Amino acid sequence: MGTVVLTMKASVIEMFLVLLVTGIHSNKEMTKKIKRLKFNVPQINCDVKAGKIINPEFIVKCPAGCQDPKYHVYGTDVYASYSSVCGAAVHSGVLDNSGGKILVRKVAGQSGYKGSYSNGVQSLSLPRWRESFIVSESKPQKGVTYPSALTYSSSKSPAAKADLWSTPTYTSSQNRPGANPGVQRQDSSGAAFQKPVGADVSLGEMDFWKPGSVLLDAGFVPKEELSTQSLEPVSLGDPNCKVDLSFLIDGSSSIGKRRFRIQKQFLADIAQALDIGPAGPLMGVVQYGDNPATHFNLRTHTNSRDLKTAIEKITQRGGLANAGRAISFVTKNFFSKANGNRGGSPNVAVVLVDGWPTDKVEEASRLARESGINIFFITIEGAVENEKQYVLEPNFVNKAVCRTNGFYSFHVQSWFGLHKTLQPLVKRVCDTERLACSKTCLNSADIGFVIDGSSSVGTGNFRTVLQFVANLSREFEISDTDTRVGAVQYTYEQRLEFGFDKYSSKADVLNAIKRVGYWSGGTSTGAAISYALEQLFQKSKPNKRKLMILITDGRSYDDVRIPALAAHLKGVITYAVGVAWAAQEELEVIATHPARDHSFFADDFDNLYQYVPRIIRNICTEFNSQPRN
The missing domain is CATH 3.40.50.410 (von Willebrand factor, type A domain)
Incomplete structure (x- = not known):
């Protein structure tokens, strides 16, 4: 009997040891498998803004092509969260235009963001923003777990909707949803959803519950995403292009309505490309026909958005193409302190002409140049051979521009090719070192x-x-x-x-x-x-x-x-x-x-x-x- 008992005990012990060894081996194999699993890096598009991502620290992969100016970036080194994440990465030099992985970390908002040109990206200035971020190489820090999937502020997932009601936090005691149990809001599809009775909404520092507001996507939506028109950050302007600029547009009858619309679109594109603002370029528009008239001066619109809206409302005046009279008008009236001229900034006048002027421009341009105005001429569809007899000054461009070195003049064969001059013109207008006719203390x-x-x-x-x-x-x-x-x-x-x-x-x-x-x-x-x-x-x-x-x-x-x-x-x-x-x-x-x-x-x-x-x-x-x- 004793022998049987001892044998049974030995068998049990042997079985226990086998199970123990097998378990340890299985755990080692599992650990190896876990170690072999690769970290899944989320990929984002060039237009994704840091403010749309809730995660405080994350690694993402950016695609190629984020150097494009349409992906706006605000700041230098430290960027406002309204910036394109990948655009900021290119600006900072962490990535080139071919894309790649980056580490993003949210930081506190700044009282001001300074724009700069770096690595092919022009970042914009911004007076202040509520949140910032910095970009670095994608080297994970020890002890930090990075999300394999990002949480977006406009997520439509049930979890996101559930989280919306989690914490009773307000910045305003007025118009609180809790004061009206069962109030309905709409999601992005237009369908109404019911706020749970007795629950409060966690909106952090935002307050969307003012009369007439609509909460989109039943999730947290940044203030800047609700109303682009009223809440999009307004740039102070590009400080590297601080010029006072007047566009003299051709409103004569000969241009026609279609080409006049092309001219307006060109102006709107210029306004967007220049990054208008009080610390950068300011722009006004004068239209000429028989007589010139100012549509708006340097003081009227101090950001690109408002300027583009104003340009769209310009109507054609008709009449002759008296460009010389318009240049005289600008010299005497436009660049004054009352009209927003800043004194220390170069004065630039860009004259667009359909064909040729119907009056003389040489004398008017000379007086403009001697007043410190940099005259640029853009001529479109010039006179053909049998029309040259009607041109009052055959060499009117060279007689008018600031310098006859090709820097101050453009000729476009067709109105449909006008857009090709946009980038070269912006570059030259902003090259204040080459604006030789600027009225400064050293040349006036x-x-x-x-x-x-x-x-x-x-x-x-x-x-x-x-x-x-x-x-x-x-x-x-x-x-x-x-x-x-x-x-x-x-x-x-x-x-x-x-x-x-x-x-x-x-x-x-x-x-x-x-x-x-x-x-x-x-x-x-x-x-x-x-x-x-x-x-x-x-x-x-x-x-x-x-x-x-x-x-x-x-x-x-x-x-x-x-x-x-x-x-x-x-x-x-x-x-x-x-x-x-x-x-x-x-x-x-x-x-x-x-x-x-x-x-x-x-x-x-x-x-x-x-x-x-x-x-x-x-x-x-x-x-x-x-x-x-």
């Missing part, structure tokens, strides 16, 4: 140097003074339509070294300064100022800023007060630079008020060079503080 003045050549200066010091004059001149954009430079040398007498109309390039001006010969004699500064007013500034163009920069090393033998007052009354802004034995009180009398910004004193000729940046800075500060036109 007539500068007259009044140089003391008296005996006390000496030959060596006189060459130092000329170097100082050359250094100042070198800072300006010099041409016949930009800044012009003239020079007078004086002792007891005065001599015009060269006038404003003598040289039209910087190289020629600098060579002319180098060739000025030292005169020697007394110091009659008052007479020199009067002479400069008559011989230099009397020939200054009416729309030019007039700057006199006088350099002297001693006290004047004659009175400077009356000549200086005459200069101030004639609108000549006077800078007085004294060296060595110059009288400080005389410098302050000569200088335009306030004297501290317009008078300078160097104790030695060799120290003159130090004042170049300060004088240039003061000239530009004063210019930028004044309204244009």
Whole structure:
């Protein structure tokens, strides 16, 4: 009996050990299988916005082609949740345009998002948004579980609908659904669904229960998704394209209704591509026919959406194609402070012409250019051979544009090809470094140097003074339509070294300064100022800023007060630079008020060079503080 019992015990123990070993082996095999399972990375489209995804941290796969401008991105490095997830990944450099996997992590909303151009994507600026996200390479962090399927804010799943009623949270005590048990709302298919009696709605920081609102999809819908018209973030504009822009559109009878509609669509597309906003480009539209009329100015619409809506409402005026009259109108009226001109931004006028103008444009365009307006011309379907006899100015484009280098003009064979000029035009209009006719502190003045050549200066010091004059001149954009430079040398007498109309390039001006010969004699500064007013500034163009920069090393033998007052009354802004034995009180009398910004004193000729940046800075500060036109 004992033997049987022992045998049974051994069998039981043996069976237990077999089961134990088998279980351990099975667990190991299961672990191996689990390890062999691949993580399922959800794939999203280029247009998916981070705000639509509820998950706080996730890995996704982006397709190719998300560099397209239609996938809007807001911010740099940290992006507003209204941005395209994949577009932000391309902008940040984590992905290229071929797509791939990325790690996305939600972070707090920012008080401002700065737009920038990076990796082929132009991100937009935004004043603030409630949620942000950052993008990095798809390297999972230890201890973090990433979802294999994303939860979207507009999910139609039963689970999502059940979750909607989970937590009683409100931001507004008014119009609460709980106050009206059984209230019905509609889902996206239009079918009504019943809110459970006594249940409250979890809407986080949103409040959709105002009168007349509709809750879509029975799930959480971001505020920005409910009403694109009223809640879509409005960009502050592209700061890399801060220009004041006027479009002169052809409304003449010859264009026809169909081509006029094409022209309007082109304008709407331009408005969208430019990213209109107060920190970026502003745009107005003038239509011309017999006479020009402003549809809206720079101040009227300050975002692309409103501007496009306004463009759609423009109606054709008819009449002749008097483009020259329209350019004159824009020069005199459009770019004013009252109409929204910002002063420090380049002024640009783009003229669209069907065929050719019915009036002359050369003189009107010249005045526009000299007022600092960058004139662009787009001509469509120009005159054929038997029509050229009707063109008043055969070479009207080159006579009108800012520069005859091809940068400022486009010719389109057919209205149906107009859209091909959109991107090149936007690129050129935003290239502020190449807008050579912009009215700025460096290209809008007539500068007259009044140089003391008296005996006390000496030959060596006189060459130092000329170097100082050359250094100042070198800072300006010099041409016949930009800044012009003239020079007078004086002792007891005065001599015009060269006038404003003598040289039209910087190289020629600098060579002319180098060739000025030292005169020697007394110091009659008052007479020199009067002479400069008559011989230099009397020939200054009416729309030019007039700057006199006088350099002297001693006290004047004659009175400077009356000549200086005459200069101030004639609108000549006077800078007085004294060296060595110059009288400080005389410098302050000569200088335009306030004297501290317009008078300078160097104790030695060799120290003159130090004042170049300060004088240039003061000239530009004063210019930028004044309204244009």
